[in-house]
Amino acid sequence: MNKKVISKRMISAVLAIAITWLMMAGCAEVIELGSKPTAPSLIVYGRITDGTAGNEITIFESSTRSDGAQQALSGATIDLLEDGSVIAQYEEELNNPGNYRLVMPNDSAREGRSYQIAITLPSGEQVLSEPSIMPGLKAKDSIYVEVDLVDVVVDQGGIRELRRLSQLLVDTEILEKETDFYLRWNVIETYTAVQTQVCCGPPPPPCYVTNDITGQALRLFNGAKLKPDLIPRQNLANTTVDGRFAFTYFYQVVQSTIDEGAHAYWTKVEEIANLSGSIFDKTPANIVGNLYYPDRPKDPIFGYFEVARVDTTRTWLNSDRFDFFLREPCPAARLDEAPPECGNCLLIENSSHHRPYFYQ
Numbered sequence: 283m284n285k286k287v288i289s290k291r292m293i294s295a296v297l298a299i300a301i302t303w304l305m306m307a308g309c310a311e312v313i314e315l316g317s318k319p320t321a322p323s324l325i326v327y328g329r330i331t332d333g334t335a336g337n338e339i340t341i342f343e344s345s346t347r348s349d350g351a352q353q354a355l356s357g358a359t360i361d362l363l364e365d366g367s368v369i370a371q372y373e374e375e376l377n378n379p380g381n382y383r384l385v386m387p388n389d390s391a392r393e394g395r396s397y398q399i400a401i402t403l404p405s406g407e408q409v410l411s412e413p414s415i416m417p418g419l420k421a422k423d424s425i426y427v428e429v430d431l432v433d434v435v436v437d438q439g440g441i442r443e444l445r446r447l448s449q450l451l452v453d454t455e456i457l458e459k460e461t462d463f464y465l466r467w468n469v470i471e472t473y474t475a476v477q478t479q480v481c482c483g484p485p486p487p488p489c490y491v492t493n494d495i496t497g498q499a500l501r502l503f504n505g506a507k508l509k510p511d512l513i514p515r516q517n518l519a520n521t522t523v524d525g526r527f528a529f530t531y532f533y534q535v536v537q538s539t540i541d542e543g544a545h546a547y548w549t550k551v552e553e554i555a556n557l558s559g560s561i562f563d564k565t566p567a568n569i570v571g572n573l574y575y576p577d578r579p580k581d582p583i584f585g586y587f588e589v590a591r592v593d594t595t596r597t598w599l600n601s602d603r604f605d606f607f608l609r610e611p612c613p614a615a616r617l618d619e620a621p622p623e624c625g626n627c628l629l630i631e632n633s634s635h636h637r638p639y640f641y642q
Contacts, residue, residue, distance in 0.1 A: 283489065289354045322344050322345065324337065324409065324583045325341070325344060325352060325584045326340070326401070326571075326584070326586075327340040327585040328515055328588070329589070330362060330399075330587075330588075330590075331592040333389050333507075333540075336371070337384035337386070338384070339372050339380070340354075340382070341356055341358055341401070342355060343355050351433075354380025355380050356380055356404075357404070358402060359371070360400070361398060361402075362384065364391070364397055365395055365470075368400075369387075370384060370385060370386045372399070383624070386614060391589070392416060393591065394414070394415065394619045396414065396418060397413065397415075397589045398587070399587050401412045407575065408478065409573055409574070411574075411587035412574075414589040415589070417539045417541065418458070419457060419593060420456065420465070420505065421454050421455060421456050421457055421513075421537065422454070422457060423535055423595045424452070424453045424454075425533065425535065425595050426597065427599060428446065428449045429446065429462055430449065431447075432446075433446045439508070445522055447520045448521040448527070449517060449519070450456070450514075450517070450520075450533050451518070452467070452516045452535055453512060453516075454509070454517065455512055456505070459509040462506035462542070463505035463506075463539060464502070464504060464506070464541065465500050465503040465505065465538065465540070466501060466503075466537075466540055466542050466569060467501035467518055467536065468538070469494070469496050469515075469533065469534070470492060470494050471491075471495050471521070471532065472491065472534065472638055473527070473530065473531040473532070474489070474491075475489040475633060476529060476612060477489075477612060477624055477627050478620055478625065486629070489634065490636065490641075491526075491631075491632055492634075492638075493632055496518075496519075500548060500578040503545045505543070513566045518535060523608065524611075525609070525610065526609075526611075527599065527600060527604075528601050528609075529600055532596055532638075533597050534594055536592060536594050537592070537595070538588075538590040538591070539591040540589070540590050541589065544588045551569060568584060571586030571587070572587060573586070573587060596640060611640075613625070
C-alpha cells in the first residue's frame with residue numbers, strides 16, 4: 283500500500299521567515315571567536331531529475347557555535363513522493379556521511395508529475411519539501427569551443443598577461459515560449475590523466491577526472507521576463523589550456539529547466555555571492571528555500587530541494603586540434619623528478635579508473 287503525506291504550511295510564516303532573512307542579509311555583524319552557542323540549523327540541498335545522474339541530497343547541521351563548521355547529518359530516512367505517494371528512497375552512501383543517493387526501482391521521474399521529499403531525522407522529527415511539478419524540455423543547447431590568446435587579469439594588483447584560453451560558447455534555442463520557464467546551467471569537465479610508465483612494465487591504466495567548473499558566476503535565465511527565439515553565444519567557461527587538454531577533454535553543459543521557486547532561490551544565492559565574492563562556503567546555507575518542519579513551520583530550514591528537467595550537451599577536444607605544441611603533464615621521465623600524481627593518477631582529486639560511458 284502506498285504511503286501518503288499531506289502537507290500544510292502557513293503562508294504568513296513563510297513570508298515572515300523570508301523577510302527576516304532578507305533584512306539580516308543586508309546587515310553586517312561582527313562575531314567574535316568564542317561567542318555564545320546558538321541552536322543548530324538544518325541545511326539541506328538536493329534534487330530529483332528526469333534522468334539517473336545527480337539525484338542526490340546532502341544534509342548538514344550548523345554548529346552550535348557561530349564560528350564552527352557544518353556537521354554532516356547521518357542516519358536520516360528520505361522518501362521520494364510522486365503525486366503524494368512514496369515511490370523510492372534516497373539511501374546514505376557508506377563512505378560519505380550526510381550524502382544520500384536516490385535508489386529508483388522503476389523509470390526516472392516523469393514530466394507533469396508532482397515530486398517532494400519527506401525526511402525523517404534521527405530524532406524522529408519530519409521535514410517536508412513543498413511539492414513541485416517536473417517541467418518539460420523548454421530549450422536546446424548547441425555548444426562550441428574557441429581557443430585563443432586572451433588578455434586576462436592574473437592578480438588583485440591588476441597585472442595582466444596573455445593566456446591561451448579555451449572558451450566554451452553556447453547557443454540556446456527556445457523551444458516553447460507560450461508558458462513561463464526558468465533555466466540554469468552547470469559546466470562539468472572530464473579529462474584523461476596518464477601516468478608516467480615505469481620501464482619494462484605494462485602501461486598503467488589512465489584516470490578520468492571530473493570537476494564542476496561552473497565557477498562562482500551562476501548562469502540563470504528568466505523565461506517569464508524574456509522570450510527570445512535564441513540566446514546566442516553565452517560564454518559559460520574560460521579554461522586555461524594546460525595539461526588537461528593533452529589527451530581527451532570533455533565539456534559537459536548541463537541545462538536544468540527549473541520552476542519559479544528554484545529560480546528565486548538561485549537568484550538569492552547569486553545576489554549574496556555578488557556581495558561576498560563567492561557562491562561557496564556557507565552562502566547557500568543561509569537562504570531559506572522550500573523545506574519546512576510540519577510541526578514547527580516558523581523554524582527555518584536552509585537550502586532547497588529542486589525538481590529539474592535536465593538536458594546534457596557534450597563536446598570534446600584534445601591537443602591534436604591545436605596548432606601549437608602542448609606539453610604532456612607527465613612525460614617519460616624518472617618518477618622522482620615528476621609530481622606525485624605522475625606515479626599515481628588517483629592522487630588527483632575526483633579521479634577514477636572508471637571510464638565514462640560517453641568516451642569514444
